[in-house]
Amino acid sequence: MGRKVYDRAMGKTLAEKVWDAHVVRSVPGEPDLLYIDLHLIHEVTSPQAFDGLRLAGRTVRRPDLTLATEDHNVPTIDQDKPIADPVSRTQIETMRRNAAEFGIRLHPLGDVEQGIVHVVGPQLGLTQPGMTIVCGDSHTSTHGAFGAIAFGIGTSEVEHVLATQTLMQAKPKTMAVTVNGSLPPGVTAKDLVLTLITHTGTGGGQGYIVEYRGQAIEELSMEGRMTVCNMSIEWGAKAGLIAPDQTTFDYIEGRPEAPKGADWDAAVAEWKTLVTDDDAEYDAEIVLDASEMTPFVTWGTNPGQGVPLGGTVPHPEDFDEAIDRVAAEKALAYMALEAGTPMREVKVDTVFVGSCTNGRIEDLRLAASIIEGRRVDENTRMLVVPGSVRVRLQAEEEGLDVIFKEAGAEWRGAGCSMCLGMNPDTLQPGERSASTSNRNFEGRQGKGGRTHLVSVPVAAATAVRGTLSSPADLEPVLEGAR
Amino acid sequence: MDAFTSHTGVGVPLRRSNVDTDQIIPAEYLKRVTRSGFEDGLFAAWRNDPSFVLNRAEYAAGSVLVAGIDFGTGSSREHAVWALQNYGFRAVIAPRFGDIFRGNSGKAGLLAAQVDEKVVQRLWDHLEANPGATVTVDLESRTVRAGEGPGAIEDSFDIDDYTRWRLLEGLDDVGITLSHADDIAAYEATRPSWKPVTQRA
Numbered sequence: 001m002g003r004k005v006y007d008r009a010m011g012k013t014l015a016e017k018v019w020d021a022h023v024v025r026s027v028p029g030e031p032d033l034l035y036i037d038l039h040l041i042h043e044v045t046s047p048q049a050f051d052g053l054r055l056a057g058r059t060v061r062r063p064d065l066t067l068a069t070e071d072h073n074v075p076t077i078d079q080d081k082p083i084a085d086p087v088s089r090t091q092i093e094t095m096r097r098n099a100a101e102f103g104i105r106l107h108p109l110g111d112v113e114q115g116i117v118h119v120v121g122p123q124l125g126l127t128q129p130g131m132t133i134v135c136g137d138s139h140t141s142t143h144g145a146f147g148a149i150a151f152g153i154g155t156s157e158v159e160h161v162l163a164t165q166t167l168m169q170a171k172p173k174t175m176a177v178t179v180n181g182s183l184p185p186g187v188t189a190k191d192l193v194l195t196l197i198t199h200t201g202t203g204g205g206q207g208y209i210v211e212y213r214g215q216a217i218e219e220l221s222m223e224g225r226m227t228v229c230n231m232s233i234e235w236g237a238k239a240g241l242i243a244p245d246q247t248t249f250d251y252i253e254g255r256p257e258a259p260k261g262a263d264w265d266a267a268v269a270e271w272k273t274l275v276t277d278d279d280a281e282y283d284a285e286i287v288l289d290a291s292e293m294t295p296f297v298t299w300g301t302n303p304g305q306g307v308p309l310g311g312t313v314p315h316p317e318d319f320d321e322a323i324d325r326v327a328a329e330k331a332l333a334y335m336a337l338e339a340g341t342p343m344r345e346v347k348v349d350t351v352f353v354g355s356c357t358n359g360r361i362e363d364l365r366l367a368a369s370i371i372e373g374r375r376v377d378e379n380t381r382m383l384v385v386p387g388s389v390r391v392r393l394q395a396e397e398e399g400l401d402v403i404f405k406e407a408g409a410e411w412r413g414a415g416c417s418m419c420l421g422m423n424p425d426t427l428q429p430g431e432r433s434a435s436t437s438n439r440n441f442e443g444r445q446g447k448g449g450r451t452h453l454v455s456v457p458v459a460a461a462t463a464v465r466g467t468l469s470s471p472a473d474l475e476p477v478l479e480g481a482r
Numbered sequence: 483m484d485a486f487t488s489h490t491g492v493g494v495p496l497r498r499s500n501v502d503t504d505q506i507i508p509a510e511y512l513k514r515v516t517r518s519g520f521e522d523g524l525f526a527a528w529r530n531d532p533s534f535v536l537n538r539a540e541y542a543a544g545s546v547l548v549a550g551i552d553f554g555t556g557s558s559r560e561h562a563v564w565a566l567q568n569y570g571f572r573a574v575i576a577p578r579f580g581d582i583f584r585g586n587s588g589k590a591g592l593l594a595a596q597v598d599e600k601v602v603q604r605l606w607d608h609l610e611a612n613p614g615a616t617v618t619v620d621l622e623s624r625t626v627r628a629g630e631g632p633g634a635i636e637d638s639f640d641i642d643d644y645t646r647w648r649l650l651e652g653l654d655d656v657g658i659t660l661s662h663a664d665d666i667a668a669y670e671a672t673r674p675s676w677k678p679v680t681q682r683a
């Protein structure tokens with residue numbers, strides 16, 4: 001790991017540049033002490049950290065670099081009423097008390113900036129290139145889409161950042177994932193990242209900060225880049241990032257917390273330096289071809305168990321490693337799937353569009369464009385949950401809510417919702433979902449629930465047909481129905 | 483945090499790979515605001531199954547968990563570590579851990595010992611053939627030991643030096659970092675003024 005650290009002549013990767021710019025203290029044999037530019041917090045992983053502070057008589061060093069929101073646990077209906085579940089309510093109330101006591105800016109339920117923490121940061125313009133961003137949530141990797149080093153931390157580390165605005169971290173290795181070519185029409189960032197994870201396995205990125213690059217990545221919108229970086233943790237990577245470019249700058253400019261005037265110019269000048277030097281070396285590299293990618297779905301119980309939508313449920317014997325065969329057998333039993341079944345024949349009870357992976361405005365527009373003029377299958381339920389209040393309001397302004405409701409889908413308030421089923425939005429035992437979220441673990445969306453991870457177009461088409469489908473499988477909408 | 487030097491306790495063979503943090507403790511248990519009492523949610527989905535290893539009397543007092551590869555992948559919830567600790571586990575042995583889980587373990591005082599896959603296989607076989615047998619995890623010498631005589635298992639485990647040192651000393655990270663407060667202040671003085679803040683003074 002140390003090779004490049006000592007060879008000063010060699011160029012640096014993007015990740016190394018950002019890392020090195022945040023080292024407060026570095027001593028051989030010890031982890032680096034890394035400065036944290038932005039600390040995002042939410043109700044689930046913070047209460048014990050604040051308790052720790054109080055017990056030790058410590059304070060929050062930089063409340064002005066800290067932002068809190070309520071997302072994991074909040075209901076997505078009746079958001080103006082008191083939360084029914086007393087345990088959830090206590091957790092939310094604890095968040096509010098802690099924010100007030102320590103002077104932290106909080107966007108609570110009912111606030112126009114409330115939403116999933118990884119949707120709120122970029123939307124406010126707080127997420128910017130070259131930053132270090134942490135949160136007690138593994139999908140903090142989302143913010144890497146802006147060229148930031150962003151990763152999830154545990155509650156002890158949340159306490160550490162609150163008290164010191166730093167973290168002790170061993171410098172990870174760097175990896176490049178180069179995706180050449182262009183994604184074919186109808187194939188999305190989600191399909192790209194699901195393909196990658198099946199290719200590498202869930203542990204393939206372990207120990208690395210991954211830089212996604214290449215033509216297909218450059219062609220993605222910020223939303224698409226966030227989807228890719230979001231799922232970095234699903235193949236074990238410490239973080240995932242993408243070099244900032246004009247797409248990034250255009251997205252940030254004009255947002256409430258973006259630099260303005262001369263500050264903007266200074267910021268952009270610095271952001272433009274945030275690229276991997278030509279003579280830099282990565283510790284590992286993976287190359288993929290986007291032009292061969294197709295809609296991709298999972299059949300198993302981890303995000304690395306996926307196949308093209310046009311494929312079939314695999315046979316456990318298809319796997320070379322004994323451990324993968326056993327895992328496949330267990331997954332098939334849990335998912336109640338028979339090997340050899342075409343994925344397109346798998347019937348789905350619930351479709352969930354939302355989460356920090358695919359709950360942004362672009363995702364809702366895409367889903368609505370497919371649903372418009374069609375009906376959700378009568379045996380299928382479709383839940384559309386915007387990632388934030390801003391996303392909800394924008395969607396309503398564009399009339400997307402009406403399109404969803406007319407098709408028979410449920411239109412909800414903002415939150416994590418069925419991504420992890422901490423609120424009342426859960427699958428029943430044995431129920432099967434097609435979900436635009438990021439985890440298909442056993443019980444993730446509710447005890448005994450069975451999850452297929454899918455892209456937004458696949459989710460929308462599946463809602464219409466009731467079986468896993470892509471928009472290409474749908475009957476054309478009759479003229480006049482739109 | 484209590485110091486950890488060496489621990490000997492009943493070994494529990496968990497013959498599964500990819501045990502993610504949602505399996506270790508499902509989200510419905512994460513609503514609590516305390517740091518204790520999470521043992522009831524540990525492996526919740528499997529606890530109803532009478533044949534599940536923790537439900538067998540011989541393993542009930544287990545304190546050393548022996549699991550398959552990629553233990554603790556997934557979410558950042560430190561509750562997964564607390565649930566194991568609240569139940570009585572002091573150490574987890576596996577061929578590979580989820581990064582955040584391993585980090586959290588080090589902070590909370592649960593020893594995450596990474597060993598070769600073959601060692602896990604031998605431990606599983608040994609613990610299944612001898613239910614209730616103990617395993618020793620010695621942090622000082624970085625070794626795991628189980629069994630006696632010719633079939634005895636003894637091998638080394640991996641843990642980074644810094645985490646090992648902190649566990650051996652039982653040190654609190656925040657305290658260590660606060661002793662470098664001057665370095666932090668010096669760094670802060672060099673940050674460009676256009677970097678974003680969440681609230682202005």
Ligand code: SF4
Pocket residue numbers: 071072116117118137139355356357415416419420437438
């Ligand atoms: S939407 Fe899902 S993955 Fe994202 S922060 Fe919420 S619970 Fe975590």
